[in-house]
Amino acid sequence: MTAPILITGAGQRIGQAFARACLDRGQPIIVTYRTYRPAIDALQKAGAECLHADFATNEGIDGFIDALKARTDKLRAIIHNASDWLPESEDSDPADVMNAMMQIHVMTPYRINLACRSMLEQGDSTTDIIHMTDYVVEKGSAKHIAYAASKAALTNLTLSFSRLLAPKVKVNAVAPSLIMFNPGDSEAYREKTLKKSLMGIEPGAEVAVATLQFLLDNPYITGRTLPLDGGRHLA
């Protein structure tokens, strides 16, 4: 029986797209969601194990870990996809923003990776951890300061866990820039954002799905961040 891949935050967008791609390939998955949507039922019907989890508190993380351990004792991979893209704003306390960003992008992967180490070390073949970071790690962000800092910390976790878990477990990151807009994004924002990369397109989740699968299939990449940014660094 193939060990499952754990995908966090698979209720929508990139996480959901990768979950569907795994199921289409016959790869067992366990997914987390925070907000119930009909898409969760659809994933369940297609064979996914769907676990509710809110990683905003350490109790929420640890409760999820207990629920995961009750379902499996081995994992093929962990995809840390769950994320909030919180900006700084007049009506939010910067401390709350920083704490929330560090909780979801750093504390959550940190605690889950340590708790699930033995699940990844079962069996004979190499396994994977993949962190979803962000292009802004390279450049910073004037409007998402805490978010960018937390993704930079997640990038460093990639290095440390790669050292800790090699050679049994490969640990890598994918650093996207624009992959898909959000429904509320204005035309002006969309136009401005598309101009920020050389490719000038909104590629859609499939490019992230292909990159994740590439890392899972490659036996020799670890401790690396794959940029997925349409040449934004040269625009």
Ligand SMILES: NC(=O)C1=CN([C@@H]2O[C@H](COP(=O)(O)OP(=O)(O)OC[C@H]3O[C@@H](n4cnc5c(N)ncnc54)[C@H](OP(=O)(O)O)[C@@H]3O)[C@@H](O)[C@H]2O)C=CC1
């Ligand atoms: N989309 C893009 O263009 C880009 C994406 N990325 C990164 O790629 C990854 C996927 O992006 P995208 O699909 O847009 O992500 P989303 O913004 O759709 O977030 C993914 C999921 O994270 C879950 N989540 C957020 N906070 C929590 C929490 N406290 N506990 C549990 N789950 C939580 C949400 O769950 P729910 O909906 O169930 O509440 C959400 O569905 C993210 O890490 C993102 O930072 C980076 C650059 C660009």
Ligand SMILES: Nc1nc2c(c(=O)[nH]1)N=C([C@H](O)[C@@H](O)CO)CN2
């Ligand atoms: N959790 C999320 N992180 C990010 C998102 C998102 O929708 N959810 N979106 C972006 C933008 O697409 C940005 O890359 C381009 O403006 C960044 N992170």
